[in-house]
Amino acid sequence: MPDSDYNNEDKGDALYAMLTALALVKMNMEKMRELHGECEECDDHQTSDFIEEMMEEQARVIKEVSNYVAELERVGKGYGVWHVDERLQEEGRYGATLGAEEM
Numbered sequence: 001m002p003d004s005d006y007n008n009e010d011k012g013d014a015l016y017a018m019l020t021a022l023a024l025v026k027m028n029m030e031k032m033r034e035l036h037g038e039c040e041e042c043d044d045h046q047t048s049d050f051i052e053e054m055m056e057e058q059a060r061v062i063k064e065v066s067n068y069v070a071e072l073e074r075v076g077k078g079y080g081v082w083h084v085d086e087r088l089q090e091e092g093r094y095g096a097t098l099g100a101e102e103m
Contacts, residue, residue: 018065018068022069025062025065026062036052039051
């Protein structure tokens with residue numbers, strides 16, 4: 001069987017996955033800020049307002065993923081991760097995109 005990140009003790013756990021997701025949503029937020037700045041320079045108020053709405057949603061997702069990271073850091077590996085996974089399934093979040101339920 002080929003090596004996989006899932007078999008890697010450092011990369012194959014829920015905390016690593018959430019940290020990666022957090023880094024991605026933060027990078028997305030930074031790109032939105034840059035785009036918003038360009039819109040402001042060009043006096044494009046319509047697009048600027050649209051980007052601001054997207055940034056508000058992105059900020060909510062950053063907070064949500066940060067909360068998951070903090071919780072996973074507190075519970076450690078083993079039963080704690082299983083419990084967090086069970087809760088995510090109960091909330092209907094398992095396999096869904098964060099923030100997608102409001103769209």
